[in-house]
Amino acid sequence: MMHKNKKITVFSHLLAWLVLFSMPYVLSYGQEQDLNRVIAHFWIPLVFYAGIFYFNYFILIDRFLFVKKTWQFIIINGIIIAFFLLLKEQLEETFFQELARKSSKNAKRTGPPLKMFFYVQTLSYMAPLLFSIAIKTTKRWVKTEAERKEAANYKLQSELQHLHYQLQPHFFFNSLNNIYSLVDSLPEQAKTSIHSLSKLMRYMLYETNMELVPLSKEIDFMKKYIDLMKLRISDKTEVTYSFPSEDTGIKIAPLLFISLIENAFKHGVSASKESLINIVMNCEEKNILFIIENDNFPKKTDDKSGSGIGLKNLEKRLQLLYSNKHNFETTVKDDCFLVTLEIETT
Known part of the structure; x- marks a missing residue:
């Protein structure tokens, strides 16, 4: 050239x-x-x-x-x-x-x-x-x-890679923490959970190194994670979700939604009270609307069940990847935590 x-x-x-x-x-x-x-x-x-x-x-x-x-x-x-x-x-x-x-x-x-x-x-x-x-x-x-521009792009890619690598151990340790609680009480479910976790980690390690992945793969990943989390919650927590059933043809940056689902299971589940987690994703042309609504049970300050980097990580990645093409809002009303994330992928 x-x-x-x-x-x-x-x-x-x-x-x-x-x-x-x-x-x-x-x-x-x-x-x-x-x-x-x-x-x-x-x-x-x-x-x-x-x-x-x-x-x-x-x-x-x-x-x-x-x-x-x-x-x-x-x-x-x-x-x-x-x-x-x-x-x-x-x-x-x-x-x-x-x-x-x-x-x-x-x-x-x-x-x-x-x-x-x-x-x-x-x-x-x-x-x-x-x-x-x-x-x-x-x-x-x-x-x-x-x-x-080349230097800025290199800096952007380095920062995104750092955030990506930061997310993987965060997700892994949080999932292990959840499985650990099943080892003594429900050993068979713990084994099933470990097997499911291995599939999820395989996806994270080998299929999310690209800039964009098909939304259908992300949806499949989220469904498997939700099923994994449902193994450790009691019947008092109702989990519902709705994702597009057909392939939308949309491509998205990998692992953008998983932190929100993690957060819902971390703060939306109670051992003694009834709770609800509702997850909805809608797609219109190339735009994605992702909504999670869950009961809010704030963790105590001495609770070490998560490092708390998930949502911060997500906000940074959204700013880098979809600077003027996203809207991310979190609200708490009547003991209900609502997250709305809109992304324009065009």
Whole structure:
């Protein structure tokens, strides 16, 4: 790709100079053209313009202007322009004497003062200098911007990876903590839970390393986790859930919803009171609406059944992945905890 871009750049430069060298013939099409006049007044200055342009583009701008040696840059270019002006005059007097005599006679009759002529010539030689500065500066800005975006993207990916790795042990230890409570009272359910957990961890380890996964796989993962959690709760807790039954074709960042379901089972279940956990997901086109409603039984401050990083982790990931394309709200009303998460996946 880089080799192809270089070829395109070289071709565009050659085409631009070819057009400039052809301009005298294009503008005087159908008229008699003096070749000596074209060479002296057009082609020689263009060669000098090209020299100023490329000398600045490849050498002077990088070595002086971009490293804040502005005065040296101005002085060197002043010397170069003065040299080319004198060289042009010398070439005209040496090789184009007849043309020089005609120009001298015309200048005496109707031409502008010598100072004005020198001023205009100087300005014409500054044009390729300014043009080279503009192109070089633009190219440098584009490169800097690309590097900045690459660095920002690398930082984003690193942070997301960190959050992803942070979530895995959090989920694993919370699940083990739940299974531990079954070992003595319900050993057979504990065995079943361990087997189910192994399937869930296999998904987390091997299928969630991609940026996006099919929503259908996430739904299957959540259903298995809900079934796993239902093994350890009593009949006093009613768990209902509703997910899209058909494949929506939506792809989503992995493991966005599991922290909310974990949180519902952690704070929405009581050993002595009746409780309800209701989980609903609706999809409309490419938008996802995820709602969890559960009774609220706040844990005591000395309860170590969870590290408390799940929801914080989720908020950070949502901000990084769906900065302006999500709405996340949590409310507590009448001892009921309600979570609403809307995500626009387009």
